[in-house]
Amino acid sequence: MHTAPTSIVPARTAPPLQPAPPLQSTPRTTLTRGRHRGIEDRDALHDLLAQALLAHVGIDMGTHPVVLPCLPALDIEGPDEGGTLYLHGSVGAVWVRRLLADGSDVCVTVTELDGLVLARSATHHSMNYRCAVVVGRPRVVPEGPEKVRALDLLVDQVVPGRAMHLRPSTRKEMAATCVLAVPLAEASLKMRAGDPVDDEDDVAAGGWAGVVPVQRVLGDPVDAADNEAPVPAHVVRHVADDDGVRRVGMGDDVQRR
Numbered sequence: 001m002h003t004a005p006t007s008i009v010p011a012r013t014a015p016p017l018q019p020a021p022p023l024q025s026t027p028r029t030t031l032t033r034g035r036h037r038g039i040e041d042r043d044a045l046h047d048l049l050a051q052a053l054l055a056h057v058g059i060d061m062g063t064h065p066v067v068l069p070c071l072p073a074l075d076i077e078g079p080d081e082g083g084t085l086y087l088h089g090s091v092g093a094v095w096v097r098r099l100l101a102d103g104s105d106v107c108v109t110v111t112e113l114d115g116l117v118l119a120r121s122a123t124h125h126s127m128n129y130r131c132a133v134v135v136g137r138p139r140v141v142p143e144g145p146e147k148v149r150a151l152d153l154l155v156d157q158v159v160p161g162r163a164m165h166l167r168p169s170t171r172k173e174m175a176a177t178c179v180l181a182v183p184l185a186e187a188s189l190k191m192r193a194g195d196p197v198d199d200e201d202d203v204a205a206g207g208w209a210g211v212v213p214v215q216r217v218l219g220d221p222v223d224a225a226d227n228e229a230p231v232p233a234h235v236v237r238h239v240a241d242d243d244g245v246r247r248v249g250m251g252d253d254v255q256r257r
Contacts, residue, residue: 021042022040022041022042023039023042023045023187023188023189025188026135028135028186029133029135029186029187029188030188031188031190034190034192037190037191037192038188038189038190039189039190039191040189041189044130044189044191045132045184045187045189046074046076046083048110048112048130048132048189049072049074049085049132050074051112052072052074052110052112052157053071053157053158053216054069054070054071054110055069055070055071055072055087055108055109055110056068056069056070056108056109056110057069057070057087057095057107057108058106058107058108058109059095059098059099059104059106060104061094061095061098062098062102066095068095070087070088070089070108071087071088071154071157071158072085072086072108072110072157073085073086073087073150073153073154073156073157074086074153074157075149075150075153078181079146079181080139080181080182080183080184080185081183081184081185082183082184082185082186082187083184084181084182084183084184085108085134085181085183085184086141086150086153086154086179086180086181087138087179087180087182088150088151088154088177088178088179088180089177089178089180090177090178091175091176091177091178092176093178096178096180099138099180100178104137105135105136105137106135106136106137106138106182107134107135108133108134108135108182109131109132109133109134110131110132110134111129111130111131111132112129112130112131112216113127113128113129113214114128114129114193114214115127115128115193115211115212116128116211116214117192117195117196117211118196118208118209118210118211118212119196119197119198119202119209120198120199120202120203120207120209121198121199121202124196124197124198124199124202126196127192128192128193128194128211128214129190129191129192130190130191131189131190131191132187132188132189133187133188133189133190134182134184134186134187135186135187136182136184136185136186137182138180138181139180139181140179140180140181141179141180141181143174147174147179148169150181151163151169151174151179159234159235159238160234160238161234161238162235165232165234194211195209195210195211196209196210196211218238218239219239220239221235221236221239
């Protein structure tokens with residue numbers, strides 16, 4: 001995906017000017033299990049979505065449901081209620097054609113795994129995670145400045161600042177790509193962090209319990225077989241940036257199982 005150079009600041013480095021209002025539960029986003037792990041801080045939702053490289057989109061195809069992987073991009077100041085989560089796909093994709101035909105709602109989930117929680121019994125094993133669920137009716141982004149911006153944000157979601165280094169997209173490429181905008185008005189965020197919570201008898205009996213941290217780590221860039229150019233500075237910076245991916249440490253406030 002190649003887009004026209006712009007001066008857009010990457011979404012993951014553009015915090016809101018004012019504190020975001022808290023998440024408000026709706027009948028479709030109210031937690032029914034583990035409510036104590038629910039997070040109402042909308043900025044925490046933005047933080048997770050700004051880091052995400054993989055979302056899953058749930059769609060009702062009429063005869064059956066499907067859940068598909070997709071790259072998301074966040075625009076907290078987007079034109080939709082609560083901000084905008086952009087998705088994209090080929091105009092020829094079956095799921096895109098389905099949404100264009102009936103205008104149904106979608107469910108978008110983003111999950112980051114932060115740790116394997118190993119308890120002293122099977123039933124208390126768990127995982128440390130952050131999970132966002134967004135429910136809403138996507139709209140098709142029309143040709144024009146918003147679509148160009150959305151595609152730039154999608155590119156910069158992968159490597160911040162990359163869009164400005166690419167050639168402009170051709171009219172054919174733009175026409176072949178459908179960009180969908182999902183409002184962030186209906187969203188929930190759930191998080192678990194910290195130690196396993198064992199039964200007292202299991203703790204007294206001894207045996208090891210703890211957490212194996214899980215981190216997303218970027219490796220060194222590998223040149224394409226036909227490459228003759230050096231690795232660009234924005235790619236080097238992104239790989240070297242230890243703050244590019246949030247890591248949840250053992251000292252964080254915990255939301256236990």
